[in-house]
Amino acid sequence: MIQFENVSKTFRSKGKEVHAVKNVSLHVKQGEIFGVIGFSGAGKSTLLRLVNLLERPSEGRVIVHDKEINSLPQSELRRLRRRIGMIFQSFNLFTSRTVYGNVAYPLKLAKYPKDKIDSRVKEVLKFVGLEDKADYYPEQLSGGQKQRVGIARALGTSPDILICDEATSALDPETTGEILKILKRVNEEYNITILLITHEMHVIKSICDRVAVMENGSVIEEGPVFTVFSEPQTQTTKNFISSVLNDQLSVKLLEKLRQNHHGKLYRVVFKGEATNQPLLSQVTRKHKIDFNIVYGSINELQEQILGNLIVEFIGDERVILQVIRELQKQVEIKEVIHS
Numbered sequence: 424m425i426q427f428e429n430v431s432k433t434f435r436s437k438g439k440e441v442h443a444v445k446n447v448s449l450h451v452k453q454g455e456i457f458g459v460i461g462f463s464g465a466g467k468s469t470l471l472r473l474v475n476l477l478e479r480p481s482e483g484r485v486i487v488h489d490k491e492i493n494s495l496p497q498s499e500l501r502r503l504r505r506r507i508g509m510i511f512q513s514f515n516l517f518t519s520r521t522v523y524g525n526v527a528y529p530l531k532l533a534k535y536p537k538d539k540i541d542s543r544v545k546e547v548l549k550f551v552g553l554e555d556k557a558d559y560y561p562e563q564l565s566g567g568q569k570q571r572v573g574i575a576r577a578l579g580t581s582p583d584i585l586i587c588d589e590a591t592s593a594l595d596p597e598t599t600g601e602i603l604k605i606l607k608r609v610n611e612e613y614n615i616t617i618l619l620i621t622h623e624m625h626v627i628k629s630i631c632d633r634v635a636v637m638e639n640g641s642v643i644e645e646g647p648v649f650t651v652f653s654e655p656q657t658q659t660t661k662n663f664i665s666s667v668l669n670d671q672l673s674v675k676l677l678e679k680l681r682q683n684h685h686g687k688l689y690r691v692v693f694k695g696e697a698t699n700q701p702l703l704s705q706v707t708r709k710h711k712i713d714f715n716i717v718y719g720s721i722n723e724l725q726e727q728i729l730g731n732l733i734v735e736f737i738g739d740e741r742v743i744l745q746v747i748r749e750l751q752k753q754v755e756i757k758e759v760i761h762s
């Protein structure tokens with residue numbers, strides 16, 4: 424649906440070159456919610472701007488709906504852009520227009536007949552739960568309500584792609600949750616493919632099917648959310664993940680744990696089949712040693728369980744090593760050296 428093929432974007436400003444996007448290849452599939460995460464300056468916004476040709480790639484191809492968009496004539500580009508809705512961190516609403524006027528605006532631009540505009544505005548306002556606020560002005564709305572207007576406005580022309588540029592970054596956690604639920608419904612009920620960028624891992628965890636991690640203009644990791652969360656390959660991804668999974672101990676807590684627990688500490692990661700079995704108790708009982716769970720987090724991700732436990736094994740060291748080897752056949756297990 425959206426394909427980036429070896430896409431690079433270089434800006435030249437004041438005699439300097441900025442490589443905002445470097446050789447990125449990604450494929451966002453029809454019907455999925457695809458998230459791009461990265462710190463500020465990683466190149467996420469530039470990547471989004473390449474999709475609706477607000478920027479042109481310096482190298483490579485951007486393909487939307489099987490059309491390479493850099494080579495499209497203006498008229499076709501306009502048609503294609505109409506199939507792409509966009510929402511923004513700062514909502515970008517017209518302050519001088521009512522909620523109704525904001526949502527109706529793109530429909531007027533697209534020359535919808537008046538009665539069609541009216542029915543469509545009412546339909547999308549109902550979808551986002553704002554049918555009773557049609558006559559309000561943006562300044563009379565909360566941040567969450569403004570973003571719901573933004574979503575309604577983006578849905579008006581029935582796009583098949585929705586691009587979200589840090590859509591929840593200006594909102595408090597509860598309102599963020601409400602907006603994410605609406606985006607999930609947009610995806611499921613209207614079958615709209617969503618490409619979102621964020622610097623917040625909980626957004627990825629809550630609604631995305633797949634994720635790409637960007638750093639310094641490059642995609643450093645990509646895959647289904649569960650895989651990336653359970654087998655992160657880079658330190659940057661690990662850092663993003665620990666912000667939501669609570670799977671890393673602080674240095675201070677680890678020190679305290681070591682004072683209270685004299686055995687070796689191991690991190691055990693449970694996922695898939697392993698979460699259904701009492702593995703730890705089976706293997707330790709068989710070898711007649713004890714274990715003690717000293718820290719842990721269990722998360723639901725894409726309807727699967729990901730467990731992350733710090734465990735102390737108590738007993739003869741050689742037997743413990745045997746236990747570890749046995750557990751390693753079914754779960755990921757590593758000694759905790761530092762946090």
Ligand SMILES: Nc1ncnc2c1ncn2[C@@H]1O[C@H](COP(=O)(O)OP(=O)(O)OP(=O)(O)O)[C@@H](O)[C@H]1O
Pocket residue numbers: 434435436441442443461462463464465466467468469470
């Ligand atoms: N028009 C431009 N001219 C020059 N440099 C630019 C331009 N747009 C972006 N950049 C640079 O490209 C790099 C990537 O910026 P981009 O906005 O895509 O990152 P980002 O991950 O979206 O960060 P943020 O979340 O802060 O917007 C940055 O170093 C930025 O300064």
